[in-house]
Amino acid sequence: MEVRANSAELRIELGRRYHFSASHRLHAAHLTDEENFRVFGKCNNPYGHGHNYVLEVSVSGPVDPATGMIANLADLDGFVEKAVLQVFDHKSLNEDVAAFQEKVPTTENVCIDIYERLKNFPHAKLEHVRIEETRNNSFEYAGEEFTREPVASNAKKEQR
């Protein structure tokens, strides 16, 4: 029989859902009005539009043998409330959230921004942030980057 010395070695992932409503307008300052409309279509409407976003936060960690938990949900809720919900809920992403005065508030960018806000949660490791923008669209970010192949090796491949 395999005996584990310490149940704290077991890694478990915890997911929790939150909701916020916000409006946005997809508009890139470096594009002309025509280009913006071509790229973003009706999402470029000058007065914006709203979404009821579903935010899923996943954290992982060892199970604390004393409590049987990775992290206390109340701690996670308090952290998300302060770091994200108070900033995003019932707000205009373009007008009210500093990051989106420069960046287009697509849900990709919102996902990355929220990940950055949550990554220092002190009681567990942030695994990923997933946002449902509509029933059909969802985005997930786990803090990863693409490592791009150098241009030279791409060029070599094309020659084959």
Ligand code: NI
């Ligand atoms: Ni939208």
